[in-house]
Amino acid sequence: MSESGDWLKRGAPSLGDMEAMAEEAYARLPDEFRALCGNLVIRVEDFPTDEVLKEMEAESPFDLLGLFQGIGLAQGYETVAGVLPNMIFLYRRPILDYWAENEETLGDIVTHVLVHEIGHHFGLSDDDMERIEEEADR
Incomplete structure (x- = not known):
């Protein structure tokens, strides 16, 4: 089957698919960067x-691609008892919308959102x- 024929049987990545993509992207980030989290x-x-x-004053649900919630090591994360783990939220539909309108690969967008959040x-x-x-791409 041709490459274009492959798309006939593909759907948009599921929440689980995108979570796996994000975990792989995170694992490729430099150790010192991941240590911040x-x-x-x-x-x-x-x-x-x-x-x-509402908190982010977004005009549309498509305005946010991701969000970091938490406290980093530099802010005393390890010294605060009873704190929830740091979390990154990636928003699948806005990311897919952005992907459809740009020339970047979906994997590059997911990595970009992770790094920037x-x-x-x-x-x-x-x-x-x-x-x-760039280090994550190596």
């Missing part, structure tokens, strides 16, 4: 909750995050 949990949801949309939370520069993404 503590025990990170990656969750994939179709859309952000109404509460998150973690990086912005810890105050990394765009140059730092770009370097981390």
Whole structure:
């Protein structure tokens, strides 16, 4: 079957498919970058909750591709008792919408969202995050 024929039997990646993609992307990130996060949990949801949309002042459920919630090691994560694990939420439908409108691969978008959600939370520069993404591609 030709490559274009393969698409005839494919659907959009499920929540589980995208979660596996995100876990693989996270595993490729540099160790020192992952160390910022503590025990990170990656969750994939179709859309952000109404509460998150309101808090982030989003105009549409498609405005957010991901969100970091938690406290990093630099902010004392390991010293705070009873704190939930750090979490990254990836929003499947907005990511798929972005993918459909751009020339990037889905894997590159997922990696980009992961790196930027973690990086912005810890105050990394765009140059730092770009370097981390390049290291993940090796």
